[in-house]
Amino acid sequence: MPHDHPSHSHEGMSPSGHPYRADNDTALTYWQRMEIAVRELLVEKGAVTPEEVARQIDTMDARSPANGAAVVARAWVDPDFKARLLQDASAASREMGFDIGPLRLIAVENTESVHNLIVCTLCSCYPRNLLGLPPDWYKTRAYRSRAVIEPRAVLREFGVELPDHVQVRVHDSTADMRYVVLPARPAGTEGLDEAELAALVTRDSMIGTGLPRTP
Amino acid sequence: MTERVRVKTMMPPGHVRTPAYLRGKVGVIERELGGFSNPEQLAYGLPAEERPLYRVRFTMEEVWGAAAETPTDTVDAEIFGHWLERL
Structure with missing residues (x-):
């Protein structure tokens, strides 16, 4: 009998014999x-x-990583756009029609020899006006401190194993700029159009904790 | 020519955007970002003068010494000019 627990009573349990989960309410903070x-x-x-x-x-x-993915895919197919993106990522995002408000954005490019990782050690600065709200882990003290102390260990936990010849560049968003990673275009995507390419671009690949999907 | 700077080691109270782990560390200016309102006043609703902001690049070896995970990896941070001394 899977729900026969002789060691304790079923009092206070749900009809299926599991404990009720506590309400997810707490008092308001200051x-x-x-x-x-x-x-x-x-x-x-x-x-x-x-x-x-x-x-x-x-x-x-309504803002989501899909906005950033569209920007990345455009940069993969249009070298002139990519140059403008690396020069001024805010202007390039607006050029694609995204309302990013006053966001001051810098795009950093992953190459065969450089991998970029974004963090905000002081709080939780994130390019929200392009990518939407950050993932919860981005705001944790564990990520914020470990990203600058042991970025390669953090990347391994995200499933990204970098060879020794690749330099890791961590970007700490300490003041007025926000950052987005321009990941390297995956191999074997020559035949894909812009929309198909955008579908390969994950949120984590634009933070630097992931790589784009491969087709 | 790369411009070397050292982050000042001062520890003023209040809202400061210079991370403590970079204070006293030497880096190079990666790019100049222009003038931005000083957050140390802005955070308190005070009139904030514009101060030049720089992206400064530090090696992990400079920041963490022998404990660095990979000494040649780098961390870039935005540091206001009044926190930097030129070397």
Whole structure:
């Protein structure tokens, strides 16, 4: 009998004999209360409306790694665009029609001899206005500290094993710029069009913790 | 010509965008980024003057010494000019 646990009673268990999971609610933190207070004051004083706040959240949620993947795929097929991207990644992203607001973006290129990795050791700076919200691990102290101390060990845990002749360049987003990795185009993709190439570009490959998929 | 700089070792209180692990370390200017409002004032809603911002490249050997995972790997960070002394 799979659910016969003679060592303890079923009291407080679900009908199938498993413990109920605790609610995922905790008390508000100081800063959550602060955010609510400031937001309510701004609404009361007519500076913003709740609809505008909701619309901004929708706008941010609509941004996704697919935007960055489109930029990367364009750079893979268009050498002039790639040159403009490496010169000014904000302008190149806007050229493709992405609304990235005031984002100051730098693209760093992976080559046969260089692998780039993005981190923000101080907080969680991320090119949100192009790629959307960062993955949870990007904001952890473990990633933020280990990415600058032992980037190759971190990369191995993500499944990226780099040969010794490849230099790792870590980019710590400490101030006003944000970074996106331009991964190297995978071998065997000569026949693919731009949309098919974009489907190979993962979020992690634009952070540097991954490589693009291969077809 | 590469321009070598050392990050100042000062430890002022408050909101500072210069990571502690780079203070006192020597790197080279990778590129100049132009002027940006000083976050040390901006964070407190104070009038913030524009300060030049640089991307500085450090070797892992410089940052971590003998403990470096791979000495020739590098870390780049954005450091404001008032945190740098030219060598």
